[in-house]
Amino acid sequence: MAQAFDVLVVGSGAAGLTAALNLAEQRKVAVIAKGALGEGATGWAQGGIAAVLEAGDSFESHVEDTVIAGAGLNDRAVVEHVVSAAPSAIARLVELGVPFATEGDTFHLTREGGHSHRRIVHVADATGAAVQRALEKAAAANPNITLLPDMVAVDLITGRHGERFSTEGAIHGLYAYNRKRRRVETLTARATVLATGGAGRTYLFSTAPRGATGDGIAMAWRAGCRVSNMEMMQFHPTCLYHLEVKNFLITEAVRGEGGHLKLPTTGERFMPRFDERAELAPRDVVARAIDFEIKRLGLDYVHLDISHREPDFVRSHFPTIYEKLLGLGIDITREPIPVVPAQHYTCGGIVVDLDGRTDAPGLYAAGECTESGLHGANRLASNSLLECLVFGEAAAKHILGHWNDIPAVPPVREWDESRVTNSDEEVVIAQTWGEIRRFMWNYVGIVRTTKRLERAKRRIDMLRQEVSEYYRHFRVTPDLIELRNLVEVSDLIIRSALSRRESRGLHYTLDHLRQLPEAKDTVLAP
Template identity: 80%
Template sequence: MSRESFDVLIVGSGAAGLTAALNLAATRKVAVLSKGELGGGATEWAQGGIAAVLEEGDSFESHVRDTMIAGAGLNNLAVVEHVVSEAPAAIARLTELGVPFATEGGDLHLTREGGHSHRRIVHVADATGWAIQQALEKAAVAHPNITIIPDRVAIDLVTGRHAREFSTSGAVHGVYALNRGTKKVDVLTARATVLATGGAGRTYLYSTAPRGATGDGIAMAWRAGCRISNMEFMQFHPTCLYNLEVKNFLITEAVRGEGGILKNPKTGERFMPAYDERAELAPRDIVARAIDSEIKRDGLDYVWLDISHREPEFVKAHFPNIYEKLIGLGIDITREPIPVVPAQHYTCGGVLVDLDGRTDAPGLYAAGEVTQSGLHGANRLASNSLLECLVFGEGAARHIDAHWDSLPEPPPIRAWDESRVADSDEEVVIAQTWGEIRRFMWNYVGIVRTTKRLERAKHRIDLLRQEVADYYGHFRVTPDLIELRNLVEVADLIVRSALSRHESRGLHYTLDYPRMADKAVDTVLVP
């Protein structure tokens, strides 16, 4: 087992983690932990772009209003105003790092997405996240004060309970992480730890999230004593490609922003105007529920998204990656519709943080999809997610730097104890349990919910938690076991949050409480 110590430890190597690292590296020795290869997270999967007020006639007030409307009034106004006002500067810094944002006549080209009242999405064709990830990685790898540590799967946060001299301070001093190469558990300590581990999409059967989005940071923070908030608000992207070979390929919202229309394949007719006056440009939760309704009513496998009425050159120029990918699957989007289904897309809840990214645990910060910062409320507005990563990644770095002297040096930490466990001889248990969770979460805790379905899910989770805890106590940790333990924890947090909300608001829609309550109140779970 190895022990390493740094000034700051960042768990996660996407936009939030690398932004924090680059902002700290001028004065601190920073380590960035990656679960697999660098950049295996959700950032590089983001097709759409970043929302920022840059168009003449647009305003911060308008962006704030659009965010609050999408979030069904559950957003924290002070946080929304702060993030929106920081957006233009965040774009400028990415441009300096070399992100090749699309331009038109010398100005940034802005596209529009559902829920936005103006064109304000800065993008790199339909691969914005990938371009941002590349620029951040290049800068981080080149920085002498940043150490990238790939192939480390974080197991748990190191707290005073793990110190040689036991402490109940609740402070976080780093992480225990499984080294995929040596198969040993390393202790990595630091004066400040930043969670940038992304969301929990893999709790669901169909998800656009990367394979590693198993809610690790949320589960670790919960076990370390942090409050978790608004986990019932799971965003389902309305348009994921329906293809039995290719799982989780997203068809960006911008396809609808540029004129794509949704049709019922049985009737061939457009259906969105019957559900909402904004039609295809309604917020994601409304579009996803409409598609879900069409699919369930007519027993469909998918609906059609059709942009074939636009000029072929326009379609190819705006959506080159989608065009190429689908041509390879035998679908020419300039001539025919795309089969799409909703899929879990974004975790709006998470670890409760303040404007500086601070959690309840001293020394522990968090940024990005792992958090509930108050920005998204009950439903995230399109292209506000990368923006949140950039603003909170930088904010956490700034607060760590400004309060450095108040962060204690980590105490001596006990080694990981493997003296009472053996190698597993029944890995099949993990695959079986993982599949079971994802299937009942999709069927019982999906786009439309009922109390009875939620209670069924809770009953199953309680049984599985016992099984997983028993398994975890007897066998050596593996990456799959670590993720399964976190998945069960996060599924429980989602279901408990959903059961406690007796209304339908934003992404949480229940047939038992179809009306929205007069007062918007966050769900907060306390460990």
């Protein structure tokens, strides 16, 4: 039997829980997470949330910094809307108990790359974890919210899944694999909000959590929604280089508080040679500079050094990083940190409007799985959690305000696996996943060429056929569901990159180094 709810929220991070808390004022809401509730990207966010809160700062300045970082590809109306909503979003988190750092009666603000002012509110260097805890606590206490962990979304329910087949494009919930019961279950809802995060695990090196496999983007695409700017994949400049520890991010705020990038061979600072803003340049500039120096000199990493700051300052501002690295034998108050770039953020995604609406009636989306127009060709530091908060609330408000306009749920078919069997060759999944991540890193990474992209396209076309055949014959498992989505989003990234004949923001190609006069979105339609 299908489980029925008023609204289904897919994803339990900042965007999903913000939407759920607002929806629960009037509706019964289910929040599904593919693992534990706190395993998404929100809890990993170290830096903070950008908002205009300092005397001398202005909304106009925050808007300009966002558009400059985004290489002009941003939708200015969206940027203005989000920036102006930031202070009230921060205030709501304070009401929920998020213990932002303060100095007297005011917030302690840090500065990060691309920002012209100090405007980052934070909880030391673990802001996301504090936000996640506060939102989870509020959601767990709300009687109108049902939290469903260990549910892996398979596909959205559309008209073709109804008892009476229909080509009408409304969304009526989704099918999800219950990890505990090891079966696919049917969850119906009048409205569905995708808050599933990004697609970082398409790459070999990524700071994204294990579950960042582009699930929401792939499901929305299969349901008929447009996606945009998938070629704009952000690489964080400073991920810890360590043979035993993977995916540990060194926050942008280390550079914002005076950290210097240096060559390990000579100790020379190299960023001033690439950009007048040096270490405070936007992420795409810094990541390419590090990539260039590593390749030019045959290095494994470069150094990020903040040891010239007072030890007490370093320990108090970056306690999580300090303790983590001290356990690895690196004292950041005395020595530099070995760092490399790694995939960090998916700037493109499902096309949404200011209300979080997608192309499909009844389907909304918020956060990293979307292309809202905020980030453009490169996300400005600490605008990500902000986008989650603003669009999570916007989607909820639109659903509540237009409830009677959303199509009712028709009778839908249960998941049918009568014609498939258990897999007898699961090694195929691990092999294919590894192959995708390697060629995406080598061919569709920080610096691209047409030849590399075409090579990647041939590989993904072949793998798509293999995975599709595998999916048709065997019962779904969490790994197979994720692999199917990885193939889908990798193809979208490659196709988008091939179609952009310029270098802009995060898309840097040696075959089209010039930036075209007009900034245009790359929009793909199913």
